[in-house]
Amino acid sequence: MDEKNKRTSFYQVLLKLIAGNSQWWLTPMLIIILLAILVILYLIQYKPSDFIYSLF
Protein backbone atom coordinates (compact mmCIF):
# COMPACT_ATOMS: atom_id res chain seq x y z
CA MET A 1 0.00 0.00 0.00
CA ASP A 2 2.77 2.33 1.05
CA GLU A 3 4.72 1.54 -2.06
CA LYS A 4 1.70 2.23 -4.24
CA ASN A 5 1.29 5.64 -2.62
CA LYS A 6 4.95 6.29 -3.15
CA ARG A 7 4.69 5.41 -6.85
CA THR A 8 1.61 7.57 -7.34
CA SER A 9 3.33 10.47 -5.66
CA PHE A 10 6.37 9.97 -7.90
CA TYR A 11 4.21 10.14 -11.04
CA GLN A 12 2.37 13.10 -9.60
CA VAL A 13 5.64 14.90 -9.00
CA LEU A 14 6.78 14.05 -12.52
CA LEU A 15 3.51 15.26 -14.00
CA LYS A 16 3.67 18.45 -11.95
CA LEU A 17 7.24 18.92 -13.04
CA ILE A 18 6.38 18.53 -16.72
CA ALA A 19 3.20 20.60 -16.56
CA GLY A 20 4.65 23.34 -14.43
CA ASN A 21 7.98 23.77 -16.20
CA SER A 22 6.94 23.46 -19.79
CA GLN A 23 9.53 26.01 -20.97
CA TRP A 24 12.37 23.64 -20.03
CA TRP A 25 11.26 20.78 -22.24
CA LEU A 26 9.09 22.59 -24.77
CA THR A 27 11.83 24.98 -25.90
CA PRO A 28 14.42 22.30 -26.83
CA MET A 29 11.65 20.21 -28.38
CA LEU A 30 10.50 23.06 -30.59
CA ILE A 31 14.09 23.99 -31.50
CA ILE A 32 14.84 20.41 -32.56
CA ILE A 33 11.65 20.11 -34.59
CA LEU A 34 12.33 23.43 -36.29
CA LEU A 35 15.90 22.39 -37.07
CA ALA A 36 14.68 19.06 -38.43
CA ILE A 37 12.20 20.82 -40.72
CA LEU A 38 15.05 23.00 -42.00
CA VAL A 39 17.21 19.90 -42.54
CA ILE A 40 14.41 18.17 -44.50
CA LEU A 41 13.89 21.29 -46.65
CA TYR A 42 17.65 21.48 -47.24
CA LEU A 43 17.76 17.80 -48.24
CA ILE A 44 14.88 18.20 -50.68
CA GLN A 45 16.35 21.37 -52.19
CA TYR A 46 20.07 20.65 -52.30
CA LYS A 47 20.53 16.91 -52.01
CA PRO A 48 17.70 15.40 -53.97
CA SER A 49 18.23 11.78 -54.88
CA ASP A 50 16.16 8.66 -55.25
CA PHE A 51 17.07 7.90 -51.63
CA ILE A 52 15.12 10.86 -50.37
CA TYR A 53 11.87 8.85 -50.51
CA SER A 54 13.24 6.30 -48.05
CA LEU A 55 13.22 9.14 -45.52
CA PHE A 56 9.44 8.94 -45.33
Place this chain on the structure above:
Amino acid sequence: MEKKKAKLTLLQKAGLICCGVIFALLALEAGLRLAGGAMFFLDNLRNKPHASDGFETKDTFVVLCLGPCYTTGIGVMPEESYPFRLEAILARHYPGRRFLVINRGVRGKNLSFFVNNMEPLIKKYHPHLVVLNVNSRLTIDDENLLESISGSLDFTQRLKVKTGVFVKSLKVYKMFSLFFSPKQVWAPAADEKSFQSYSETAKESLSGIEIQRLQKAVENNPTDPLAWFESSRSYAWLGLYEIAAQQMNKAIALDPKDGRFYIELCWDYCFLGEYRLALEAQKKVFEVDHNFGSQLKKEIRAIWEQVTLHPEDCKLYDALGHKYALLMDYDSAIIFTKKALSLCPAIRHDYAKLKYYLAAQQILRNKPYKDDRFAVVPVVSDGVAWRFTKELRALLKSPEAKLSAQGLDGPKIFERLLEFDLEKAKRIAERRKIKLLLENSGSSLEQQEIIKNVSGLLKVPLADIYSALNDFPNPGLLFKTNLPYQFNAKGYDFIAEQVFKALQANNLING
Protein backbone atom coordinates in the same frame (compact mmCIF):
# COMPACT_ATOMS: atom_id res chain seq x y z
CA MET B 1 21.12 23.11 2.45
CA GLU B 2 20.45 25.73 -0.23
CA LYS B 3 23.29 24.36 -2.35
CA LYS B 4 21.72 20.88 -2.31
CA LYS B 5 18.40 22.28 -3.51
CA ALA B 6 20.04 24.20 -6.36
CA LYS B 7 21.86 21.03 -7.54
CA LEU B 8 18.60 19.14 -7.61
CA THR B 9 16.90 21.85 -9.67
CA LEU B 10 19.72 21.70 -12.19
CA LEU B 11 19.23 17.95 -12.42
CA GLN B 12 15.52 18.44 -12.87
CA LYS B 13 16.17 21.01 -15.56
CA ALA B 14 18.54 18.68 -17.36
CA GLY B 15 15.98 15.89 -17.05
CA LEU B 16 13.29 18.10 -18.51
CA ILE B 17 15.56 19.12 -21.41
CA CYS B 18 16.27 15.43 -22.10
CA CYS B 19 12.52 14.77 -22.03
CA GLY B 20 12.07 17.57 -24.58
CA VAL B 21 14.72 16.08 -26.85
CA ILE B 22 13.16 12.62 -26.59
CA PHE B 23 9.67 14.00 -27.28
CA ALA B 24 11.03 15.91 -30.30
CA LEU B 25 12.71 12.81 -31.75
CA LEU B 26 9.57 10.72 -31.17
CA ALA B 27 7.42 13.42 -32.77
CA LEU B 28 9.80 13.60 -35.74
CA GLU B 29 9.83 9.83 -36.20
CA ALA B 30 6.04 9.75 -36.04
CA GLY B 31 5.72 12.75 -38.37
CA LEU B 32 8.05 11.27 -40.99
CA ARG B 33 6.30 7.90 -40.83
CA LEU B 34 2.91 9.60 -41.15
CA ALA B 35 4.20 11.54 -44.15
CA GLY B 36 5.39 8.21 -45.63
CA GLY B 37 1.95 6.71 -44.99
CA ALA B 38 0.30 9.68 -46.68
CA MET B 39 2.67 9.32 -49.64
CA PHE B 40 1.85 5.60 -49.89
CA PHE B 41 -1.85 6.37 -49.78
CA LEU B 42 -1.58 9.15 -52.39
CA ASP B 43 0.55 6.97 -54.71
CA ASN B 44 -2.04 4.21 -54.50
CA LEU B 45 -4.85 6.67 -55.13
CA ARG B 46 -3.01 8.20 -58.04
CA ASN B 47 -2.30 4.89 -59.75
CA LYS B 48 -5.65 3.28 -58.98
CA PRO B 49 -6.53 0.65 -61.60
CA HIS B 50 -8.84 2.39 -64.06
CA ALA B 51 -10.95 -0.69 -64.83
CA SER B 52 -11.69 -1.75 -61.27
CA ASP B 53 -14.26 -4.34 -62.34
CA GLY B 54 -12.20 -5.66 -65.24
CA PHE B 55 -9.47 -7.62 -63.54
CA GLU B 56 -11.56 -10.58 -62.55
CA THR B 57 -12.79 -11.44 -66.02
CA LYS B 58 -11.18 -14.49 -67.54
CA ASP B 59 -10.19 -12.96 -70.87
CA THR B 60 -8.29 -10.00 -69.35
CA PHE B 61 -4.55 -10.45 -69.07
CA VAL B 62 -3.59 -8.76 -65.81
CA VAL B 63 -0.05 -7.53 -65.15
CA LEU B 64 0.98 -6.29 -61.70
CA CYS B 65 3.95 -3.88 -61.63
CA LEU B 66 5.85 -3.53 -58.35
CA GLY B 67 8.79 -1.20 -57.82
CA PRO B 68 9.96 2.09 -56.33
CA CYS B 69 9.68 5.60 -57.83
CA TYR B 70 10.60 4.28 -61.30
CA THR B 71 7.38 2.28 -61.28
CA THR B 72 5.20 4.85 -59.50
CA GLY B 73 6.26 7.48 -62.03
CA ILE B 74 7.30 10.45 -59.93
CA GLY B 75 7.10 13.83 -61.61
CA VAL B 76 4.98 12.66 -64.55
CA MET B 77 1.26 12.22 -65.05
CA PRO B 78 -0.12 8.78 -64.03
CA GLU B 79 -0.83 8.13 -67.74
CA GLU B 80 2.86 8.61 -68.46
CA SER B 81 4.14 6.05 -65.94
CA TYR B 82 5.60 2.90 -67.43
CA PRO B 83 2.80 0.47 -66.42
CA PHE B 84 0.23 2.67 -68.13
CA ARG B 85 2.39 2.94 -71.25
CA LEU B 86 2.92 -0.82 -71.19
CA GLU B 87 -0.83 -1.35 -71.22
CA ALA B 88 -1.13 0.90 -74.28
CA ILE B 89 1.67 -0.99 -76.06
CA LEU B 90 0.08 -4.37 -75.26
CA ALA B 91 -3.34 -3.20 -76.48
CA ARG B 92 -1.76 -1.92 -79.70
CA HIS B 93 0.10 -5.16 -80.41
CA TYR B 94 -2.73 -7.53 -79.50
CA PRO B 95 -5.89 -5.76 -80.70
CA GLY B 96 -8.23 -8.67 -79.98
CA ARG B 97 -7.23 -9.09 -76.34
CA ARG B 98 -7.92 -7.19 -73.12
CA PHE B 99 -5.06 -6.06 -70.92
CA LEU B 100 -4.91 -4.46 -67.52
CA VAL B 101 -1.56 -3.30 -66.14
CA ILE B 102 -1.76 -2.37 -62.47
CA ASN B 103 0.77 0.04 -61.01
CA ARG B 104 1.40 -0.71 -57.35
CA GLY B 105 4.77 1.05 -57.08
CA VAL B 106 5.71 2.62 -53.76
CA ARG B 107 8.49 5.16 -53.78
CA GLY B 108 11.52 4.55 -51.60
CA LYS B 109 10.91 0.82 -51.19
CA ASN B 110 12.99 -2.07 -52.44
CA LEU B 111 12.58 -5.61 -53.71
CA SER B 112 12.11 -7.22 -50.27
CA PHE B 113 9.18 -4.93 -49.44
CA PHE B 114 7.41 -5.89 -52.64
CA VAL B 115 8.17 -9.60 -52.32
CA ASN B 116 6.91 -9.61 -48.71
CA ASN B 117 3.72 -7.77 -49.70
CA MET B 118 3.14 -9.60 -52.96
CA GLU B 119 0.67 -12.21 -51.77
CA PRO B 120 -2.21 -9.93 -50.64
CA LEU B 121 -1.87 -7.95 -53.86
CA ILE B 122 -2.03 -11.18 -55.90
CA LYS B 123 -5.15 -12.23 -53.97
CA LYS B 124 -6.71 -8.84 -54.68
CA TYR B 125 -5.90 -8.44 -58.37
CA HIS B 126 -5.41 -12.05 -59.62
CA PRO B 127 -2.59 -11.10 -62.01
CA HIS B 128 -1.20 -13.45 -64.67
CA LEU B 129 2.19 -11.81 -64.47
CA VAL B 130 4.13 -9.79 -61.88
CA VAL B 131 6.90 -7.38 -62.95
CA LEU B 132 9.38 -6.81 -60.11
CA ASN B 133 11.98 -4.04 -60.00
CA VAL B 134 15.46 -4.56 -58.61
CA ASN B 135 17.49 -1.42 -57.96
CA SER B 136 20.74 -0.31 -56.40
CA ARG B 137 19.21 0.27 -52.99
CA LEU B 138 18.60 -3.41 -52.39
CA THR B 139 20.90 -3.81 -49.39
CA ILE B 140 19.82 -0.61 -47.68
CA ASP B 141 16.80 -0.70 -45.33
CA ASP B 142 16.13 -4.22 -46.32
CA GLU B 143 13.44 -6.20 -44.58
CA ASN B 144 14.92 -9.58 -45.51
CA LEU B 145 18.56 -8.63 -45.06
CA LEU B 146 19.08 -10.23 -41.68
CA GLU B 147 17.26 -13.40 -42.67
CA SER B 148 19.30 -13.79 -45.83
CA ILE B 149 22.69 -13.42 -44.11
CA SER B 150 21.85 -15.01 -40.76
CA GLY B 151 23.47 -18.33 -41.69
CA SER B 152 26.89 -16.69 -41.45
CA LEU B 153 26.34 -15.08 -38.02
CA ASP B 154 26.40 -16.38 -34.45
CA PHE B 155 23.94 -15.23 -31.75
CA THR B 156 25.85 -12.14 -30.51
CA GLN B 157 26.66 -11.09 -34.05
CA ARG B 158 23.01 -11.44 -34.99
CA LEU B 159 22.00 -9.32 -32.00
CA LYS B 160 24.51 -6.64 -32.94
CA VAL B 161 23.38 -6.57 -36.54
CA LYS B 162 19.73 -6.61 -35.53
CA THR B 163 20.24 -3.58 -33.29
CA GLY B 164 22.25 -1.82 -36.00
CA VAL B 165 19.60 -2.52 -38.62
CA PHE B 166 16.87 -1.27 -36.26
CA VAL B 167 18.71 1.99 -35.55
CA LYS B 168 19.35 2.48 -39.25
CA SER B 169 15.70 1.91 -40.03
CA LEU B 170 14.74 4.90 -37.86
CA LYS B 171 13.65 7.81 -40.02
CA VAL B 172 15.39 10.28 -37.72
CA TYR B 173 18.66 8.40 -38.19
CA LYS B 174 18.13 8.45 -41.96
CA MET B 175 17.52 12.17 -41.93
CA PHE B 176 20.84 12.87 -40.23
CA SER B 177 22.78 10.33 -42.27
CA LEU B 178 21.40 11.89 -45.48
CA PHE B 179 22.35 15.34 -44.18
CA PHE B 180 25.95 14.32 -43.54
CA SER B 181 26.34 12.06 -46.59
CA PRO B 182 28.26 13.49 -49.54
CA LYS B 183 26.22 15.01 -52.30
CA GLN B 184 25.34 12.56 -55.07
CA VAL B 185 27.50 13.15 -58.09
CA TRP B 186 24.54 13.41 -60.39
CA ALA B 187 22.38 15.53 -58.14
CA PRO B 188 21.20 18.80 -59.71
CA ALA B 189 23.81 21.48 -59.59
CA ALA B 190 23.86 24.12 -56.93
CA ASP B 191 24.85 26.42 -59.76
CA GLU B 192 21.35 26.26 -61.20
CA LYS B 193 21.57 29.76 -62.63
CA SER B 194 24.38 28.98 -65.00
CA PHE B 195 22.39 26.02 -66.26
CA GLN B 196 19.36 28.23 -66.79
CA SER B 197 21.36 30.71 -68.86
CA TYR B 198 22.72 27.74 -70.76
CA SER B 199 19.29 26.38 -71.54
CA GLU B 200 18.04 29.85 -72.55
CA THR B 201 20.25 29.60 -75.64
CA ALA B 202 18.61 26.30 -76.44
CA LYS B 203 15.15 27.81 -75.98
CA GLU B 204 16.05 30.60 -78.37
CA SER B 205 16.62 27.92 -80.94
CA LEU B 206 14.38 27.56 -83.91
CA SER B 207 10.65 27.39 -83.64
CA GLY B 208 8.34 25.73 -86.17
CA ILE B 209 7.91 29.01 -88.09
CA GLU B 210 11.65 29.38 -88.40
CA ILE B 211 11.89 25.81 -89.72
CA GLN B 212 9.30 26.63 -92.40
CA ARG B 213 11.25 29.75 -93.39
CA LEU B 214 14.49 27.81 -93.71
CA GLN B 215 12.77 25.00 -95.56
CA LYS B 216 11.47 27.54 -98.08
CA ALA B 217 14.97 28.98 -98.47
CA VAL B 218 16.17 25.48 -99.37
CA GLU B 219 13.33 24.99 -101.86
CA ASN B 220 14.02 28.36 -103.51
CA ASN B 221 17.79 27.80 -103.68
CA PRO B 222 18.40 24.07 -103.80
CA THR B 223 21.97 24.65 -105.01
CA ASP B 224 22.88 26.95 -102.12
CA PRO B 225 24.95 24.93 -99.61
CA LEU B 226 24.44 27.56 -96.89
CA ALA B 227 20.64 27.21 -97.16
CA TRP B 228 21.01 23.45 -96.60
CA PHE B 229 23.46 24.12 -93.77
CA GLU B 230 21.06 26.48 -91.95
CA SER B 231 18.10 24.17 -92.46
CA SER B 232 20.10 21.18 -91.24
CA ARG B 233 21.15 23.07 -88.10
CA SER B 234 17.54 23.94 -87.31
CA TYR B 235 16.54 20.28 -87.52
CA ALA B 236 19.46 19.40 -85.27
CA TRP B 237 18.22 21.94 -82.68
CA LEU B 238 14.87 20.20 -82.73
CA GLY B 239 16.56 16.85 -82.16
CA LEU B 240 15.74 15.50 -85.64
CA TYR B 241 19.31 14.41 -86.27
CA GLU B 242 18.56 12.01 -89.10
CA ILE B 243 17.09 14.78 -91.29
CA ALA B 244 19.83 17.12 -90.10
CA ALA B 245 22.54 14.67 -91.21
CA GLN B 246 20.86 14.12 -94.59
CA GLN B 247 20.65 17.85 -95.23
CA MET B 248 24.21 18.45 -94.03
CA ASN B 249 25.43 15.76 -96.46
CA LYS B 250 23.65 17.66 -99.24
CA ALA B 251 25.41 20.89 -98.20
CA ILE B 252 28.74 19.02 -98.25
CA ALA B 253 27.98 17.60 -101.70
CA LEU B 254 27.48 21.17 -102.93
CA ASP B 255 30.51 22.62 -101.14
CA PRO B 256 32.97 20.03 -99.83
CA LYS B 257 35.50 22.67 -98.73
CA ASP B 258 33.60 24.23 -95.83
CA GLY B 259 34.86 22.94 -92.47
CA ARG B 260 31.75 24.05 -90.56
CA PHE B 261 29.63 21.56 -92.50
CA TYR B 262 31.75 18.64 -91.31
CA ILE B 263 31.70 19.86 -87.72
CA GLU B 264 27.91 19.96 -87.66
CA LEU B 265 27.71 16.61 -89.46
CA CYS B 266 29.97 15.17 -86.80
CA TRP B 267 27.57 16.24 -84.00
CA ASP B 268 24.55 14.96 -85.92
CA TYR B 269 26.17 11.54 -86.19
CA CYS B 270 27.28 11.77 -82.56
CA PHE B 271 23.68 12.19 -81.37
CA LEU B 272 22.56 9.42 -83.70
CA GLY B 273 25.09 7.09 -82.09
CA GLU B 274 27.00 6.68 -85.39
CA TYR B 275 30.37 7.21 -83.78
CA ARG B 276 32.59 6.01 -86.66
CA LEU B 277 30.84 8.29 -89.16
CA ALA B 278 31.08 11.16 -86.67
CA LEU B 279 34.80 10.61 -86.29
CA GLU B 280 35.31 10.51 -90.06
CA ALA B 281 33.44 13.81 -90.47
CA GLN B 282 35.59 15.30 -87.75
CA LYS B 283 38.82 14.19 -89.42
CA LYS B 284 37.63 15.83 -92.63
CA VAL B 285 37.56 19.25 -90.93
CA PHE B 286 41.35 19.20 -90.58
CA GLU B 287 41.72 18.18 -94.24
CA VAL B 288 39.65 21.07 -95.64
CA ASP B 289 40.57 23.77 -93.11
CA HIS B 290 44.30 23.94 -92.36
CA ASN B 291 43.92 26.77 -89.86
CA PHE B 292 41.30 24.89 -87.89
CA GLY B 293 43.71 23.54 -85.25
CA SER B 294 45.42 26.87 -84.52
CA GLN B 295 42.07 28.67 -84.40
CA LEU B 296 40.74 26.12 -81.91
CA LYS B 297 43.80 26.48 -79.68
CA LYS B 298 43.20 30.25 -79.56
CA GLU B 299 39.58 29.68 -78.57
CA ILE B 300 40.63 27.18 -75.89
CA ARG B 301 43.08 29.73 -74.43
CA ALA B 302 40.28 32.33 -74.28
CA ILE B 303 37.97 29.87 -72.46
CA TRP B 304 40.75 29.00 -69.99
CA GLU B 305 41.03 32.68 -69.09
CA GLN B 306 37.30 32.67 -68.35
CA VAL B 307 37.63 29.48 -66.31
CA THR B 308 40.13 31.14 -63.96
CA LEU B 309 37.55 33.89 -63.37
CA HIS B 310 34.53 31.58 -63.01
CA PRO B 311 35.80 28.18 -61.87
CA GLU B 312 32.29 26.89 -61.09
CA ASP B 313 30.66 27.71 -64.43
CA CYS B 314 29.61 24.43 -66.05
CA LYS B 315 29.04 26.18 -69.38
CA LEU B 316 32.77 26.91 -69.65
CA TYR B 317 33.78 23.30 -68.93
CA ASP B 318 31.20 22.14 -71.44
CA ALA B 319 32.73 24.49 -74.02
CA LEU B 320 36.24 23.29 -73.14
CA GLY B 321 35.20 19.66 -73.58
CA HIS B 322 33.61 20.54 -76.89
CA LYS B 323 36.70 22.38 -78.19
CA TYR B 324 39.15 19.69 -77.05
CA ALA B 325 36.96 17.11 -78.76
CA LEU B 326 37.13 19.12 -81.98
CA LEU B 327 40.91 19.11 -81.56
CA MET B 328 40.52 15.33 -81.26
CA ASP B 329 42.08 15.43 -77.80
CA TYR B 330 39.47 13.12 -76.31
CA ASP B 331 41.28 12.54 -73.01
CA SER B 332 40.90 16.25 -72.16
CA ALA B 333 37.40 16.39 -73.68
CA ILE B 334 36.26 13.56 -71.38
CA ILE B 335 37.72 15.22 -68.28
CA PHE B 336 36.07 18.59 -68.94
CA THR B 337 32.72 17.18 -70.02
CA LYS B 338 32.62 15.09 -66.85
CA LYS B 339 33.46 18.21 -64.86
CA ALA B 340 30.66 20.12 -66.61
CA LEU B 341 28.23 17.31 -65.85
CA SER B 342 29.26 17.15 -62.21
CA LEU B 343 28.42 20.85 -61.89
CA CYS B 344 25.30 20.84 -64.08
CA PRO B 345 24.07 17.29 -64.70
CA ALA B 346 21.11 18.65 -66.60
CA ILE B 347 23.15 19.48 -69.71
CA ARG B 348 21.47 16.65 -71.53
CA HIS B 349 23.55 16.70 -74.69
CA ASP B 350 26.70 16.18 -72.70
CA TYR B 351 25.72 12.60 -71.90
CA ALA B 352 25.61 11.84 -75.62
CA LYS B 353 28.80 13.78 -76.23
CA LEU B 354 30.58 11.92 -73.44
CA LYS B 355 29.56 8.62 -74.99
CA TYR B 356 30.92 9.81 -78.32
CA TYR B 357 34.23 10.98 -76.81
CA LEU B 358 34.73 7.65 -75.08
CA ALA B 359 33.82 5.79 -78.25
CA ALA B 360 36.12 7.98 -80.37
CA GLN B 361 38.95 7.41 -77.88
CA GLN B 362 38.45 3.66 -78.24
CA ILE B 363 38.18 3.78 -82.04
CA LEU B 364 41.40 5.79 -82.31
CA ARG B 365 43.10 3.21 -80.09
CA ASN B 366 41.74 0.48 -82.37
CA LYS B 367 39.63 -1.05 -79.64
CA PRO B 368 36.03 -2.13 -80.04
CA TYR B 369 34.18 0.70 -78.25
CA LYS B 370 31.15 -1.47 -77.51
CA ASP B 371 33.18 -3.33 -74.92
CA ASP B 372 33.80 -0.23 -72.90
CA ARG B 373 30.49 0.04 -71.13
CA PHE B 374 30.30 3.02 -68.87
CA ALA B 375 27.56 4.51 -66.85
CA VAL B 376 26.38 7.77 -68.30
CA VAL B 377 22.93 7.01 -67.00
CA PRO B 378 22.17 9.66 -64.40
CA VAL B 379 20.57 7.21 -62.02
CA VAL B 380 23.89 5.56 -61.29
CA SER B 381 24.53 5.47 -57.61
CA ASP B 382 27.45 3.06 -57.76
CA GLY B 383 28.80 2.01 -54.43
CA VAL B 384 25.68 2.78 -52.43
CA ALA B 385 24.57 -0.81 -52.26
CA TRP B 386 27.97 -1.80 -50.99
CA ARG B 387 27.86 0.72 -48.16
CA PHE B 388 26.29 -1.88 -45.93
CA THR B 389 29.53 -3.89 -45.74
CA LYS B 390 31.25 -0.92 -44.18
CA GLU B 391 28.47 -0.61 -41.63
CA LEU B 392 28.51 -4.33 -40.98
CA ARG B 393 32.26 -4.28 -40.47
CA ALA B 394 31.87 -1.50 -37.90
CA LEU B 395 29.03 -3.31 -36.14
CA LEU B 396 30.85 -6.61 -35.90
CA LYS B 397 34.28 -5.02 -35.47
CA SER B 398 35.50 -7.54 -37.99
CA PRO B 399 38.13 -7.00 -40.69
CA GLU B 400 36.93 -6.94 -44.28
CA ALA B 401 38.81 -10.10 -45.25
CA LYS B 402 37.03 -12.05 -42.53
CA LEU B 403 33.64 -10.74 -43.60
CA SER B 404 34.47 -11.56 -47.19
CA ALA B 405 35.37 -15.12 -46.17
CA GLN B 406 31.98 -15.40 -44.48
CA GLY B 407 30.30 -14.16 -47.66
CA LEU B 408 29.43 -10.87 -46.06
CA ASP B 409 30.93 -8.30 -48.41
CA GLY B 410 28.89 -5.94 -50.59
CA PRO B 411 28.57 -7.96 -53.81
CA LYS B 412 28.00 -11.24 -51.94
CA ILE B 413 25.34 -9.76 -49.63
CA PHE B 414 23.65 -8.22 -52.66
CA GLU B 415 23.72 -11.58 -54.44
CA ARG B 416 22.39 -13.52 -51.44
CA LEU B 417 19.66 -11.01 -50.79
CA LEU B 418 18.60 -10.97 -54.43
CA GLU B 419 18.60 -14.77 -54.48
CA PHE B 420 16.62 -14.89 -51.22
CA ASP B 421 14.01 -12.39 -52.46
CA LEU B 422 13.69 -13.93 -55.90
CA GLU B 423 13.38 -17.46 -54.52
CA LYS B 424 10.61 -16.25 -52.22
CA ALA B 425 8.87 -14.45 -55.10
CA LYS B 426 9.25 -17.56 -57.25
CA ARG B 427 7.70 -19.78 -54.59
CA ILE B 428 4.69 -17.45 -54.30
CA ALA B 429 4.41 -17.25 -58.09
CA GLU B 430 4.52 -21.04 -58.49
CA ARG B 431 1.92 -21.52 -55.79
CA ARG B 432 -0.39 -18.96 -57.36
CA LYS B 433 0.45 -20.13 -60.91
CA ILE B 434 1.59 -16.73 -62.13
CA LYS B 435 4.65 -15.66 -64.10
CA LEU B 436 7.46 -13.37 -62.99
CA LEU B 437 9.56 -10.80 -64.81
CA LEU B 438 12.45 -8.83 -63.31
CA GLU B 439 13.37 -5.34 -64.52
CA ASN B 440 16.49 -3.42 -63.47
CA SER B 441 15.75 0.28 -63.95
CA GLY B 442 17.54 2.26 -61.25
CA SER B 443 20.26 -0.31 -60.69
CA SER B 444 23.92 0.48 -61.14
CA LEU B 445 26.79 -0.80 -63.24
CA GLU B 446 28.52 -2.95 -60.62
CA GLN B 447 25.35 -4.94 -59.92
CA GLN B 448 24.55 -5.87 -63.50
CA GLU B 449 26.57 -9.08 -63.57
CA ILE B 450 24.97 -10.29 -60.32
CA ILE B 451 21.43 -9.43 -61.43
CA LYS B 452 21.95 -11.30 -64.71
CA ASN B 453 23.54 -14.31 -62.99
CA VAL B 454 20.87 -14.64 -60.31
CA SER B 455 17.96 -14.18 -62.70
CA GLY B 456 19.56 -16.78 -65.01
CA LEU B 457 20.16 -19.19 -62.15
CA LEU B 458 16.61 -18.95 -60.85
CA LYS B 459 15.18 -18.83 -64.36
CA VAL B 460 13.36 -15.57 -63.77
CA PRO B 461 13.41 -13.63 -67.06
CA LEU B 462 14.97 -10.17 -66.97
CA ALA B 463 14.02 -7.00 -68.86
CA ASP B 464 17.51 -5.52 -69.06
CA ILE B 465 16.71 -1.81 -68.98
CA TYR B 466 20.16 -0.83 -67.74
CA SER B 467 21.94 -2.21 -70.84
CA ALA B 468 19.24 -0.79 -73.13
CA LEU B 469 19.79 2.65 -71.55
CA ASN B 470 23.51 2.39 -72.12
CA ASP B 471 22.95 1.48 -75.76
CA PHE B 472 20.60 4.43 -76.23
CA PRO B 473 22.53 7.20 -78.04
CA ASN B 474 21.58 10.00 -75.64
CA PRO B 475 20.27 8.68 -72.33
CA GLY B 476 20.20 12.23 -70.98
CA LEU B 477 17.07 12.79 -73.06
CA LEU B 478 15.20 10.16 -71.06
CA PHE B 479 15.59 11.95 -67.72
CA LYS B 480 14.03 15.04 -66.25
CA THR B 481 16.02 18.24 -66.51
CA ASN B 482 15.32 19.37 -62.97
CA LEU B 483 15.62 15.88 -61.41
CA PRO B 484 18.31 14.09 -63.43
CA TYR B 485 17.88 10.80 -61.55
CA GLN B 486 14.20 10.62 -62.45
CA PHE B 487 12.82 9.51 -65.83
CA ASN B 488 10.68 11.79 -67.97
CA ALA B 489 7.66 10.69 -70.03
CA LYS B 490 9.98 9.61 -72.85
CA GLY B 491 12.03 7.60 -70.35
CA TYR B 492 8.95 5.76 -69.07
CA ASP B 493 7.95 5.03 -72.67
CA PHE B 494 11.40 3.55 -73.11
CA ILE B 495 11.03 1.32 -70.01
CA ALA B 496 7.59 0.17 -71.16
CA GLU B 497 9.01 -0.77 -74.57
CA GLN B 498 11.87 -2.71 -73.00
CA VAL B 499 9.51 -4.56 -70.66
CA PHE B 500 7.25 -5.35 -73.62
CA LYS B 501 10.21 -6.68 -75.61
CA ALA B 502 11.17 -8.92 -72.67
CA LEU B 503 7.57 -10.14 -72.37
CA GLN B 504 7.57 -11.08 -76.05
CA ALA B 505 11.06 -12.59 -76.02
CA ASN B 506 10.19 -14.83 -73.06
CA ASN B 507 6.74 -15.66 -74.40
CA LEU B 508 5.09 -14.42 -71.21
CA ILE B 509 1.97 -13.01 -72.84
CA ASN B 510 0.79 -16.07 -74.72
CA GLY B 511 1.78 -18.98 -72.56
